[in-house]
Amino acid sequence: MGRNNFSILTILLVTLLPILTLSFSTDSPTDRRLLVLLDDLSLKSSHSIFFNSLKSRGFDLDFKLADDPKLALKRYGQYLYDGLILFSPSIERFGGALDLAAVLDFVDSGHDLIIAADSSSSDLIKSLATECGVDFDEDPSALVIDHKSYAIAETEGDHTLIAADDFIESDVLLGKKKIEAPVLFKGIAHSLNAANTLVSKVLSASPLAYSANPSSKLSSPPSLTGSSISLVSVVQARNNARIMITGSLDMFSNRFFRSSVQKAGSPRKYDKSGNEQFVTELSKWVFHVRGHLKAVNLRHNKAGETDEPAMYRIKDDLDFSVEIYEWSGKSWEPYVANDVQVQLYMMSPYVLKTLSNDKKGLYHTSFKVPDVYGVFQFKVEYHRLGYTSLSLSKQIPVRPFRHNEYERFITAAFPYYGASFTMMAGFFIFSFVYLYHK
Structure with a gap:
């Protein structure tokens, strides 16, 4: 019987020990264990520079397909991860025990989230972004188009490859070193919910940008235009959970990281885009390396x-x-x-x-x-x-003051003191006159 109890205790310890060691110490707020959900495992190699930068900073990445039937964010009431990266824009339904409510509960518990969407984004991803205070363009075929701030390429193209450089002025979000080169962006537009004061634009489109289907003529004015279009936004919840939302999964890719960039109308050509610096610095903020x-x-x-x-x-x-x-x-x-x-x-x-x-x-x-x-x-x-x-x-x-703590004579009461002594003096004079003078 004693041997059986020992075996059960051993199994429990082996099961619970990973859970007990996953949560980071309260002395260090930095997220350490991240769950990365992918549409395709090939993203591990096509976006390897971004993932390796996280690993080099001490993060433990767990890669899984978004429809994995064994997906779970918590076990025995304890969260298994400190942060979640969603590189699965086309997923219609998460696998396992993961769903929209579970992701929102994860954020409500103070954990962090990165959402990368693109033109194939499902209603699930868009609904999740809406819950975070961001609204993607409802047109499934729309992309951000800019005929002035596009990136010059060998072919003229449809001007959907944007060279964006309208960054938020914040050292805590983007680091103290200025991002010189424009960021390459190709994806869908989103706007901020005016009722949500916790969401902020980090990278905005130019005043001449608009969201539309690049392969068809405009039959009506686009719903999103100009600087109201946000390319990358962040949210800091009241419980200090942090969220990054962008409409471009390609923005994190090795191809965009290594690509040279020249913005239309600018004589300067950069050997390397600003994507790597931008994404790396912003991810430091998202995962509490900075600003905590x-x-x-x-x-x-x-x-x-x-x-x-x-x-x-x-x-x-x-x-x-x-x-x-x-x-x-x-x-x-x-x-x-x-x-x-x-x-x-x-x-x-x-x-x-x-x-x-x-x-x-x-x-x-x-x-x-x-x-x-x-x-x-x-x-x-x-x-x-x-x-x-x-x-x-x-x-x-x-x-208040106790009865014996007040000043013996209060300046404001001098008129009353004077009245008292005046009355006594008057009574004395009246008595003296009345008694000794007829």
Whole structure:
């Protein structure tokens, strides 16, 4: 009987050990295990430069066909992967236990996602993008066309090979090194849902671009035109999950990575397109190598003291501090900014102060407790494009003065003091006159 119990315990440990070791440490936010779903396994070689760049940065990639009947994102209630890459635009239905709801739950649990679509994109992929705040062109035969910002090729073509260089100005999203060469893009257009404030354009089409079928004449104005067309977009959810959406699977291909590029109307020809740099830098952001913040050691105390009190009194002077760090891909480095604020909040902010920093990660300020008693909160709400959101709060009660803590004489009460002494003096004079003078 004891041998049987030992065998069962051994089986359980062997089964659960991979699950327990998959999740990355809370000290390191970087995703490590990625599931890559493909339409065709040949994409492993045709897009190998992108995949190898991920592997070189320490990511563990698990390649599977999108219709694999054994697909699963979680087992025994634990997620098997930290991120998901969908290079399967034509898939009509995922295999195994994976479906649209499972992918959305994966993102809702704080995990990251890359979606690459193209002209063969299915309703499933388009529906998933819509749930993330992006709407692809409803015309299945439409491609992005630009007769001005196209890439010059040996043949004139239909101007669907775009040389795009309208990047978002954000070092945290695209790195500090400027992308010089245009990005080659061939695929379908999408627009951002105006009601979704969490989605942002990273690469936009030129003002003269439009979405239409390149093999037929336009019978009506295209639904998507100009700068409203987004070529690559990103989403950062409120739970800090990150999503990248693009309408071009070819943008990640070795052919586009290695191709030379010359934009129409430009005399300069680049030996290599900006695709590799663009995709590599953006993938660093998607998988939390860059732009991930954490806040620790939120402290407050009375001025001149070090211990945190259980309660403040109105008009007390206090010191507040918090430490904020940014993940560099290898370690936590001090985060330096001048727009971090703290609120002393009760129904509405009574105090709003911008925090000073010492360039070493410590943010601090001092202020006076307002002349209002009740239960307050110290709140730090920090939202900045490309960075994980910080939301910290700590509750603290504020009491009024006790009866023996008021000043003996209050300046505002001097008229009343004067009235009292005047009445006493008047009563004394009246009594003296009444008693000793007839």
